[in-house]
Amino acid sequence: MGPDVGTAIINGVALGFANALPRGPVGLVSAAGTGLQAVTCGLARAGVGISQAIGVGGRDLGEAVGGIMMLQPLDALQADPETQVVVLISKPPAQTVVKRVLERVRDLRKPAIVCFLGEGRVGAEAGGAHPATTLTQAVALAADLAGTGAGGTSGGNALAGLEAAAKELLPLAERERARLTPGQHALRGLFAGGTFCYEAQLVLKGLPEPIYGNAPLNKANKVAGVAASIGHVCIDLGEDEFTQGRLHPMIDPSLRNRRILQEARDPATAVILLDVVLGYGAHPDPAGATAEAVHEAQTIAEAAGRHLVFIASVCGTEADPQPLSRREAALRAASVIVLPDNATAARLAGSITQAC
Numbered sequence: 001m002g003p004d005v006g007t008a009i010i011n012g013v014a015l016g017f018a019n020a021l022p023r024g025p026v027g028l029v030s031a032a033g034t035g036l037q038a039v040t041c042g043l044a045r046a047g048v049g050i051s052q053a054i055g056v057g058g059r060d061l062g063e064a065v066g067g068i069m070m071l072q073p074l075d076a077l078q079a080d081p082e083t084q085v086v087v088l089i090s091k092p093p094a095q096t097v098v099k100r101v102l103e104r105v106r107d108l109r110k111p112a113i114v115c116f117l118g119e120g121r122v123g124a125e126a127g128g129a130h131p132a133t134t135l136t137q138a139v140a141l142a143a144d145l146a147g148t149g150a151g152g153t154s155g156g157n158a159l160a161g162l163e164a165a166a167k168e169l170l171p172l173a174e175r176e177r178a179r180l181t182p183g184q185h186a187l188r189g190l191f192a193g194g195t196f197c198y199e200a201q202l203v204l205k206g207l208p209e210p211i212y213g214n215a216p217l218n219k220a221n222k223v224a225g226v227a228a229s230i231g232h233v234c235i236d237l238g239e240d241e242f243t244q245g246r247l248h249p250m251i252d253p254s255l256r257n258r259r260i261l262q263e264a265r266d267p268a269t270a271v272i273l274l275d276v277v278l279g280y281g282a283h284p285d286p287a288g289a290t291a292e293a294v295h296e297a298q299t300i301a302e303a304a305g306r307h308l309v310f311i312a313s314v315c316g317t318e319a320d321p322q323p324l325s326r327r328e329a330a331l332r333a334a335s336v337i338v339l340p341d342n343a344t345a346a347r348l349a350g351s352i353t354q355a356c
Contacts, residue, residue: 007053025146047143088101189274290331
């Protein structure tokens with residue numbers, strides 16, 4: 001495990017932030033902690049277990065480290081008889097490191113999915129490995145491959161299902177948009193998971209206005225301190241600037257809850273987009289704590305004659321210390337639109353604010 005690792009499951013033992021997962025045929029190597037949690041939990045929902053989930057730290061695929069920790073687990077998963085499908089996850093690696101890792105993937109004798117968020121040339125350079133542009137796609141492809149045996153599918157069925165699900169969101173987006181006042185136009189994403197923040201921005205790239213934040217896709221849109229929101233904003237509340245001297249928001253949601261109330265007071269806010277992460281090491285009831293803040297925020301907005309749209313995804317499993325279904329129910333009881341994954345939640349948020 002490399003520096004800055006927050007998540008791993010080795011031989012069924014959870015280390016750091018991790019979830020209760022079934023054993024199965026999918027082995028994962030990830031330089032993104034909540035990315036690893038999202039894919040493993042998504043697989044669990046699909047009835048697919050994991051052999052190993054190896055975190056290597058967000059700095060591993062940078063130029064200075066060169067991917068040395070990701071390369072070693074690939075060799076181990078190749079030799080592991082329990083692993084039938086391999087999944088790699090990361091935010092965009094350094095280009096020299098991409099080439100080095102994909103060369104190793106090309107030598108694997110097992111089907112592989114490569115989810116390097118924002119990196120679009122994976123398939124050709126990895127000898128036919130299946131590229132995934134979102135964590136949701138990685139789940140669908142891995143489940144598809146695990147269900148049909150070694151390499152027996154192109155993953156087309158899985159991706160077609162995701163496209164159909166996205167189209168079903170359009171009527172919901174129209175209904176929620178109709179409830180907003182003319183002055184409400186801004187999307188405010190408040191994330192505990194850095195990978196979720198990054199993935200949401202990728203999904204929202206089509207918005208006509210830029211997305212600002214403390215970890216933006218475009219460095220020109222970086223806002224120092226993010227004390228107040230202007231326009232569309234996606235904030236990673238797990239970044240060092242927020243966690244120095246205080247607990248990570250997955251452990252203590254109070255910082256985000258205060259920010260939810262701040263956004264509710266802004267007459268420009270139309271949609272508040274959230275992630276909720278369950279599992280070992282996380283808050284004992286993060287959804288309940290979030291639901292309390294949402295209720296207070298709705299009261300603030302209603303007093304000003306406004307409606308706020310809350311959209312969330314919950315990353316977890318039914319076997320977690322905080323069972324998934326109960327946490328989703330708590331959010332729905334607070335009038336939060338709960339969707340099965342972060343990318344879908346971001347897509348709905350973008351659809352609502354697109355025409356505001």
